[in-house]
Amino acid sequence: MANINQRVYFFIGSEPDLSMPASQVGYPHLLITLAEGLKTLGLEVYANNSYWRLSPDSEDYLFPNNPDISHEDCSIVVFQDVFSENIITPEQLFHKNRKYITAALEDCDGAVTFTLRPEYRKADFVFKSHFNSKLKFPSNVYPWAFGLSERIIESTKNHQSFQERAKRLLISFRHNKFPHSVRKTVERELATKLEKIIPLDQFTDSNPSTNSYDYWQWHRTGRRHSPNYYQRLKDSSACAAFGGFFVPAFPKDPATIVSRAFKAGYSLSGFKSNRIIQWDSWRFWESLASGCATFHVDFEKYGCQLPVMPENWRHYIGIDLDNIDEAISRIQDEPEILEKVSIEGKLWALENYSPVATAMRFLKSVGHPYTKNNTKDNFINVY
Numbered sequence: 001m002a003n004i005n006q007r008v009y010f011f012i013g014s015e016p017d018l019s020m021p022a023s024q025v026g027y028p029h030l031l032i033t034l035a036e037g038l039k040t041l042g043l044e045v046y047a048n049n050s051y052w053r054l055s056p057d058s059e060d061y062l063f064p065n066n067p068d069i070s071h072e073d074c075s076i077v078v079f080q081d082v083f084s085e086n087i088i089t090p091e092q093l094f095h096k097n098r099k100y101i102t103a104a105l106e107d108c109d110g111a112v113t114f115t116l117r118p119e120y121r122k123a124d125f126v127f128k129s130h131f132n133s134k135l136k137f138p139s140n141v142y143p144w145a146f147g148l149s150e151r152i153i154e155s156t157k158n159h160q161s162f163q164e165r166a167k168r169l170l171i172s173f174r175h176n177k178f179p180h181s182v183r184k185t186v187e188r189e190l191a192t193k194l195e196k197i198i199p200l201d202q203f204t205d206s207n208p209s210t211n212s213y214d215y216w217q218w219h220r221t222g223r224r225h226s227p228n229y230y231q232r233l234k235d236s237s238a239c240a241a242f243g244g245f246f247v248p249a250f251p252k253d254p255a256t257i258v259s260r261a262f263k264a265g266y267s268l269s270g271f272k273s274n275r276i277i278q279w280d281s282w283r284f285w286e287s288l289a290s291g292c293a294t295f296h297v298d299f300e301k302y303g304c305q306l307p308v309m310p311e312n313w314r315h316y317i318g319i320d321l322d323n324i325d326e327a328i329s330r331i332q333d334e335p336e337i338l339e340k341v342s343i344e345g346k347l348w349a350l351e352n353y354s355p356v357a358t359a360m361r362f363l364k365s366v367g368h369p370y371t372k373n374n375t376k377d378n379f380i381n382v383y
Contacts, residue, residue, distance in 0.1 A: 002075070002099050002100070002101075003073070003074060003075040003099045003100050004075060004369065005073075005074065005075050006042070006043045006044055006075070006370065007043070007044045007046060007069065007073060007074035007075055007076075008035075008038055008043055008044070008045055008046070008074055008075065008076045008077075008078060009046050009047065009048075009069075009070070009071040009073075009074035009076070009077045009078070009100070010031055010035060010045065010046070010047040010048075010063050010077075010078045010079065011047070011048050011071070011077065011078070011079040011080075011082045011087050011088055011093075012028060012031060012047050012048065012049055012051050012063055012079075012080075012087075013026060013028070013049070013051070013085065013087070014049055014051070015049065015050065015051050015052070015053070015061075016219070016220040018216075018219055018220070022208070022218065022219045022222060022223045023222065023223060024222075025219065025220060025221075025222045026222065027220075027221045027222040027224060028080055029107060029146060029149065029224075029282070030080070030105040030106075030107050030127075030129070030144070030146070030147075031063075031078065031080060031105060032052060032062065032149055033146075033147050033148065033149045033355050033358055034078065034105065034355070034358055034359055034362055035052075035062050035063060036062065036149060036150050036355035036359075037354070037355030037356045037357070037358050037359025037360070037362075038359045038362075038363075039062070040355060040356050040359070041356060041359055041360070041363075041370070041374070043359075043370065045062070045063060045064070046063075046064060046065070046066050046069050046074065047061075047063035047064065047065055048065065048071075048087060048088075049063070049065055050063065050064055050065040051063040056212070056213065056216050071093075071100065072098070072099075072100070074100055075100055075101065075368065076100060076101045076102075076103060076366060076368065077093065077100050077101070077102050077103070078103050078104075078105065079093070079102075079103075079104055079105075080104065080105055080106065080114075081108075081114040083114075083117075083119055084114065090119040090122060093122075094122040094123075101124050101125070101366045101367070101368075102122075102123045102124045102125070103123065103124060103125040103126075103127065103362070103366055104120055104123045104125070104126045104127070105126075105127050105144065106126060106127070106128045106129065106144075107128075107129045107130070107144075107146060107280070108130075109130075109278050110277075110278065111247070111254040111255050111259060111260050111277055111278075112255045112260070113128075113255075115128065115138075115141065116138070116255055121138060121140065123140060124140065124366070125140060125142060125365065125366055126138070126140050126141040126142065127141075127142055127143075127144035127362070127365070128141050128142065128143065128144055129143075129144045129145055129146055129280045130244075130277060130278050130279060130280050131143035131144065131304075131305040131306075132254070132275060132276065132277055132279075132302075132303040132304065132305060133303045133304075133305040134249075134252070134274070134275045134303035135247070135252050135253070135254050135275060135277070135303065136251075136252040136253045142307075142365065143305040143306055143307050144307065145280060145285075145306050145307060145353055145358075146280050146281065146282060146284070146285055147285060147353035147354075147355075147357075147358050148285050148289055148349060148350070148353050148354050148355070148358075149355065150355055151217065151221075151225065152282070152285060152286055152289055153289055153350070153354065155225070155227065155230045155286075156230055156233060156234065156286055156289040156290035156291075158234040158290055158291050160234060160235070160291075162237060162291070162338075162339040162342055162343070163339075165234075165235055165236055165237045166201075166235055166236055166237065167198060167199065167237050168198065168199045168200065168201045168236050168237060168238070169194060169198045169199070169200050169201065169236070169237075169238040169239065169240060169295070170201045170232055170233065170236045170238065170239040170240065170287075170292070171187075171191065171200055171201065171202050171239075171240040172201075172202065172203065172204045172229065172232075172283075173187070173204075173240075173242075180242075180243050180244055180245060180278070181244075181245050181246050181272075182242050182243060182244045182245065182246065182276055182279070182297065182321075183242050183243060185246075185272060185321055186240065186242045186319075186321075189321065189324060190319065190321070190324050193324060193325070193328050194328070196328075197328065197331055197332055198237075198238065198331075198338075201232070201236065203232070205226070205228050205229065205232075206223070207228075208223070209226075209227050209228070211227070214227050224282055229286075230286065230290065233286060233287060233290035233292055234290050234291070236292055237292065237293060237338055237339075237342065238292050238293040238294070238295060238317075238338055238342075239283070239287035239290075239292040239293075239294055239295065240295045240296075241281060241283045241284040241287050241294050241295060241296045242295065242296055242297060243278065243279055243280075243281045243283070243284075244276040244277060244278045244279030244297075244302075244304075245276065245277050245278055246271065246272050246273040246275065246276060247259055247273060247275050247276070247277050248273055248275070249273060249274070249275060254277050272321060272322065274301055274302055274303070275302060275303050276297060276302040276303065276304060279296075279297070279302070279304050280304075284296060285349060285353065288315075288316070288345045288346055288348070288349035289346060289349055289350070290346075291342050291343070291345075291346045292342055292345075293316075293317060293337075293338040293339070293341040293342040293345065294316045294317065294341070294342075294345055295316070295317045295319060296316055296317075296318055296319070297318055297319055297320075297321060298312055298318035298319060298320050299312070299318055300312065300318070301318075301320055307361055308352040308353075308361075310345070310348055313330070313337065313341065314340070314341065314344050314345075315341065315344050315345045315348040315349075316341060316345050317331075317337075317338075317341055360374075
């Protein structure tokens with residue numbers, strides 16, 4: 001018989017060590033966002049470690065460890081890449097007498113990720129960001145999203161009207177050793193055309209804040225908290241949130257050697273396809289939450305799948321990279337569309353991807369009875 005209670009247990013790593021370089025600090029964004037939403041809904045959250053301090057000097061944690069409560073006492077057990085870190089073994093987690101639901105959350109980059117390993121086929125659910133509807137994934141893998149954490153929502157709060165913002169498109173890609181082929185295409189084929197109708201701001205600032213609180217957030221998020229960047233978003237009318245790699249139509253499994261070879265070949269050659277992996281990002285959600293008109297690829301065309309899909313030219317501006325001139329002409333013909341998209345996009349993101357909305361979707365997806373008597377509308381004014 002299954003556990004029917006409002007306890008959710010998380011297997012998670014150790015509290016970030018602030019003596020480590022920020023570049024080496026892991027950041028379990030999906031777990032944090034889900035736990036924030038579950039707690040707001042009134043569910044009990046426990047973990048194998050006390051993790052994620054609620055303030056710099058606090059001993060209160062988002063994920064508290066209670067030695068009297070183990071994962072066996074909870075209705076749902078949530079985890080990320082736990083087996084390679086020896087946090088728990090598959091035998092301990094998936095034993096035949098368990099009375100809890102198991103759910104893995106994955107936001108990994110690349111084509112080969114941990115949830116493709118055989119041991120994760122035993123999970124009841126794998127919720128994966130970067131999901132592509134045109135590619136093949138195991139049967140227990142479902143679309144998920146980076147979404148919005150309480151930190152991002154608070155950092156991007158903005159009371160400026162659209163007219164008060166600078167008319168500019170923020171493009172702040174930071175290319176690593178293997179630049180995203182989608183971003184390279186955008187810079188090569190789209191940016192110069194957009195520049196003729198809206199000024200581009202390509203300034204990139206990687207320096208941490210000197211404010212002690214923001215520095216603490218910057219360090220423990222692995223350098224992802226940037227007040228200067230958030231302010232530029234709030235001062236800008238639009239933001240380019242493109243990312244990802246083109247992969248071939250065949251084979252449909254993105255982890256195969258053939259698919260990965262074509263992925264690398266597309267990056268080097270500049271070829272395009274209508275399938276993209278690794279397309280989700282914090283930039284996309286930060287842009288929406290800040291009220292920018294957010295530019296990305298056309299999700300429908302390229303197979304980018306979210307649990308709740310945005311509507312192109314209403315919630316975001318999705319570009320067909322094979323027909324760029326059509327988008328340029330529409331923006332020129334409908335100059336008011338940027339403001340409309342900025343407003344509708346922010347409302348859509350907060351309604352569907354706040355921590356509460358994410359937690360409600362999660363509970364409904366795994367079949368927890370909480371959602372039978374509650375809806376996210378009960379918590380609509382939380383954010």
